Amino acid sequence: MATVTAAAPGRRRRTPLARREARWAYLFLAPWIVGFLIFYAGPMVASLWLSFTEYDVINAPRYTGLDNYRELMSDPAVARSLGNTVYYTALHVPLVMLISLGLALLLKRVGRLQGFFRTVFYLPVMTPAVAVGILFLLLLNTQDGLINRVLGLVGIDGPSWTTDPHWVMPGIILMSLWSLGSTVIIYLAALQNVPRDLYEAAAIDGAGPWARFRSVTLPMISGALFFTLIVNTIASLQMFTEVYTMYFGNRETQNSFNSDAASFYVIHLFQEAFQFLHMGFASAMAWLLFAIILIITLVQVKLSNRFVYYEGEDK
Amino acid sequence: MSRKMRATAFAGVLTLALAGCGGVGGGNDEGGGTATKGALSTMGFGFSDEIATTRVDAFKRDHPDVDLKVTEGAFDEQQFLSAVASGNPPDLVYMDRKLIGTYAERGSIQPLTDCVKKQDINLEQYRPAARAQVTLDGTVYGIPEFSTVRVVYLNEGLLKKAGLTADQVNLADWAALPALNARLATVSGGRLSRIGIDPKVPEFLPMWAKANGVDMLSADGRTAKLDDPKVIEALTTGVNLIQQQGGWGRFKSFRDTFDFFGAQNPLSKNQIVAWPMEEWFLNQAAKNSPNAELVVKPFTDRQGKPLTQSAGQAWVITKGAKNPDAACAFVKQMTATDTWVAAAKARVEARKAAGQPFTGVYTANAEADKKIFDELYQPTGNKRFDDAVATIRSVQDAAFAMPASPAGAEFDKAYYDAVNRVLAGQAQPAQALQRAQQEATAALDKAAK
Numbered sequence: 001m002a003t004v005t006a007a008a009p010g011r012r013r014r015t016p017l018a019r020r021e022a023r024w025a026y027l028f029l030a031p032w033i034v035g036f037l038i039f040y041a042g043p044m045v046a047s048l049w050l051s052f053t054e055y056d057v058i059n060a061p062r063y064t065g066l067d068n069y070r071e072l073m074s075d076p077a078v079a080r081s082l083g084n085t086v087y088y089t090a091l092h093v094p095l096v097m098l099i100s101l102g103l104a105l106l107l108k109r110v111g112r113l114q115g116f117f118r119t120v121f122y123l124p125v126m127t128p129a130v131a132v133g134i135l136f137l138l139l140l141n142t143q144d145g146l147i148n149r150v151l152g153l154v155g156i157d158g159p160s161w162t163t164d165p166h167w168v169m170p171g172i173i174l175m176s177l178w179s180l181g182s183t184v185i186i187y188l189a190a191l192q193n194v195p196r197d198l199y200e201a202a203a204i205d206g207a208g209p210w211a212r213f214r215s216v217t218l219p220m221i222s223g224a225l226f227f228t229l230i231v232n233t234i235a236s237l238q239m240f241t242e243v244y245t246m247y248f249g250n251r252e253t254q255n256s257f258n259s260d261a262a263s264f265y266v267i268h269l270f271q272e273a274f275q276f277l278h279m280g281f282a283s284a285m286a287w288l289l290f291a292i293i294l295i296i297t298l299v300q301v302k303l304s305n306r307f308v309y310y311e312g313e314d315k
Numbered sequence: 316m317s318r319k320m321r322a323t324a325f326a327g328v329l330t331l332a333l334a335g336c337g338g339v340g341g342g343n344d345e346g347g348g349t350a351t352k353g354a355l356s357t358m359g360f361g362f363s364d365e366i367a368t369t370r371v372d373a374f375k376r377d378h379p380d381v382d383l384k385v386t387e388g389a390f391d392e393q394q395f396l397s398a399v400a401s402g403n404p405p406d407l408v409y410m411d412r413k414l415i416g417t418y419a420e421r422g423s424i425q426p427l428t429d430c431v432k433k434q435d436i437n438l439e440q441y442r443p444a445a446r447a448q449v450t451l452d453g454t455v456y457g458i459p460e461f462s463t464v465r466v467v468y469l470n471e472g473l474l475k476k477a478g479l480t481a482d483q484v485n486l487a488d489w490a491a492l493p494a495l496n497a498r499l500a501t502v503s504g505g506r507l508s509r510i511g512i513d514p515k516v517p518e519f520l521p522m523w524a525k526a527n528g529v530d531m532l533s534a535d536g537r538t539a540k541l542d543d544p545k546v547i548e549a550l551t552t553g554v555n556l557i558q559q560q561g562g563w564g565r566f567k568s569f570r571d572t573f574d575f576f577g578a579q580n581p582l583s584k585n586q587i588v589a590w591p592m593e594e595w596f597l598n599q600a601a602k603n604s605p606n607a608e609l610v611v612k613p614f615t616d617r618q619g620k621p622l623t624q625s626a627g628q629a630w631v632i633t634k635g636a637k638n639p640d641a642a643c644a645f646v647k648q649m650t651a652t653d654t655w656v657a658a659a660k661a662r663v664e665a666r667k668a669a670g671q672p673f674t675g676v677y678t679a680n681a682e683a684d685k686k687i688f689d690e691l692y693q694p695t696g697n698k699r700f701d702d703a704v705a706t707i708r709s710v711q712d713a714a715f716a717m718p719a720s721p722a723g724a725e726f727d728k729a730y731y732d733a734v735n736r737v738l739a740g741q742a743q744p745a746q747a748l749q750r751a752q753q754e755a756t757a758a759l760d761k762a763a764k
Contacts, residue, residue, distance in 0.1 A: 057396045058423040142568035160564025258735045
């Protein structure tokens, strides 16, 4: 890598060695680039085109201009699914971050058993999403589910998690916490990288635990916090598998659950595309989601300039 | 990241990428479309039991030059559409009959007019309700397989405890249902421990509506009638029965714990007294609860006339089928009377070997059913099950089916959503069904364009 810097940018001719290295670099990058172009960029361009058409997969697309986007804006089912998704994201992301941070702080103190607990917290992440959906359908059963049984032990008559429209989303959020292990591991790694001397210096200056946490820990792990904020936000806005398994996975479940409360944006998109054969409309939905995610991410990145500290930078 | 991209590129990936991924159907067209030679591929079918294997074996035996490739697994819309978009559809698809109208309207499956003619398939042998489900605008698009019908199951042991007999349970008398339900259900402290009457809504709403004298969808599958006062009355009746038993949350969560396929089924565990259900449960009950005090009665309309709803699968030939002639020969043989009888014989043997009673095979081919029951069926010796078999056979001719519709999936979603809104207390039946009517009409109009 050092040899590449030997060539002055843009002006001087690159040395044969640099050229050879560049060729090798492109060669090694080629599989990814080809894969990206064929499986990501190409389909994205195609779906952008399809979003301006009426397309049912079976017959040739018919250009309809902005009709799909107009319909998108006036479709109450789209608004409902988007509202549910935003609601879920607004609760899921902060909860995951807070609980994960709390668990990571506890884990950091565990000492020798840390490896064991790290594995224990990460294991649920390995559970297939479909299995998680089915598992929580059982756990959230109103009469016989474990959650309501536990609530019953302390005298609480648990809600109808899967059938009461007001409790469907809290139930889903509860389920989503099952797989916070990866966020815990990221925070733990970040916490372990905070230099001890910063805490010692703060303690010498009279800082208590809360002040040390606020003034040392949080700034030092802000990069990790920002990363998980972005990643979890994007993942939440694309929630699909677990909820689809629980509420839409087969005809029986699809028939008897309240799809208003559990309809997420990507689930609605999937139904439009593959059940109702409105592939053009579904493509427009996909691009709207893409735009929403892009805007949210840009806002987050912009805000991060004020709140995120990367080691080595001056602030 | 991958999820995002998948969501964003769903549509595009079909046209650009999946062709390279191979799809599912296809294969070499060795036969070049000749009668019964070459490769033949299917989707949506599986070798789940002797009924399936016997019939496929019969086809292979009679058509040794056909290289049959069965891609096992239930019909998957995404898989099918991917195969169609990649220009590599399977020759045959085994799908729910209620989907046929949608795919026929869009031209992804072939009219079987020529196939029926060429193979001399006698359509009259299939039950009218099943035939209606595979026919759109007078054109046949599928050949029906099984015929699933719905009957009323009663736990007579529990009825006796409630001081009733099976004859006294009259689901035709809607005004008396709440009192009967109250007598049969066990709800204590807000906890439901025994269902009295399960109306099985939303799934069975079309049957309750039909019992009240109205079809929810016109015979041509193009006009919704969801806001008809008789549909509203049917829904109100069903929902009230559920509300009476602790509300939808309790009711559904209790019902979700049922295992209809094992020895611990709700019949043997005395968890339910009266419920309409598909006829297949009789086989399970005979296998797992041979001593249960089961009585099977026909569901009836409000005048007491037997009524049932028929459903099931059908074979369709895709538009891009590479070997339509072999496909046609296949569907003919899979649903022919002799093939069904051979399969039923295999079932009889299998049941005998397992020491279990044979309670029949119920197909959409009326001729085959007659032969099976005339030649193979032997009363089990258990009067309850023998009477149940007779009841199921008797209602086959009283069956109706939801007609093929160009927007079948959206129509279903509209009324399921309506019922679920009512069950969840979000809307009144009339209000919910009016909204469903608007949604279904919009979808049907759009599909007709």
